[in-house]
């Protein structure tokens with residue numbers, strides 16, 4: 001299985017009482033799939049999973065498993081430990097799990113490899129490694145990503161290194177077979193696709209879904225003229241949506257567009273400022 005195309009890591013909308021707005025979440029999932037997303041991601045960073053109760057997380061996955069099942073769309077679910085990954089067997093609709101490189105400890109490349117060996121063995125579904133070194137504190141060389149790609153049940157990486165660095169160029173110059181390299185750094189998605197990435201997991205694609213899907217498709221088809229033009233339009237939108245901690249601006253924009261009942265985020269996130277919201281709305 002090689003995951004390709006656009007995946008949207010869904011926000012978790014809240015209603016006026018602070019509860020998860022399940023109706024709005026269902027509408028968002030259907031909107032992005034109608035807009036050309038290949039699939040959705042539940043409980044990615046954008047979904048504020050660490051601020052949700054266990055019951056909230058189950059409600060979110062129950063709902064998205066039903067929607068993705070009805071629409072035969074892939075569903076990726078965030079799970080950062082073997083125990084949480086194991087519990088995904090409850091939802092047969094889950095296609096893969098997105099699992100972050102262990103943060104903060106900086107266990108070294110060998111430690112990361114040992115971690116994913118265990119997690120992938122425990123997981124009932126294939127594992128996507130979420131590599132985001134400016135958040136985890138753990139760098140991975142292209143060689144280490146190739147060693148991860150060789151593990152049983154590891155099928156890809158969400159690559160979010162804060163730009164296009166030498167290891168990214170090295171990795172994409174000789175990508176591992178049957179291994180998805182998905183961009184997770186919205187403002188850099190166009191250059192990453194130009195280098196050969198298979199797709200992206202992009203919070204920005206809640207808005208302008210069709211254009212992000214077209215961007216991925218155009219680079220995949222080798223239509224550089226269309227892809228460059230879309231990339232130039234979409235990078236400033238992503239930059240505006242990420243002007244404050246994700247998903248605060250995104251939620252404010254979706255609320256202003258009438259797509260979610262409130263712009264509420266849970267602590268420690270704070271609501272986006274009016275200035276950032278307005279600037280992002282102007283880019284939509």
Ligand SMILES: O=C(O)C1=N[C@H](C(=O)O)C[C@H](O)C1
Nearest residue numbers: 009044045046201202203246
């Ligand atoms: O939730 C995700 O998955 C993503 N999170 C990233 C972030 O919050 O930095 C951005 C990316 O769009 C996907």
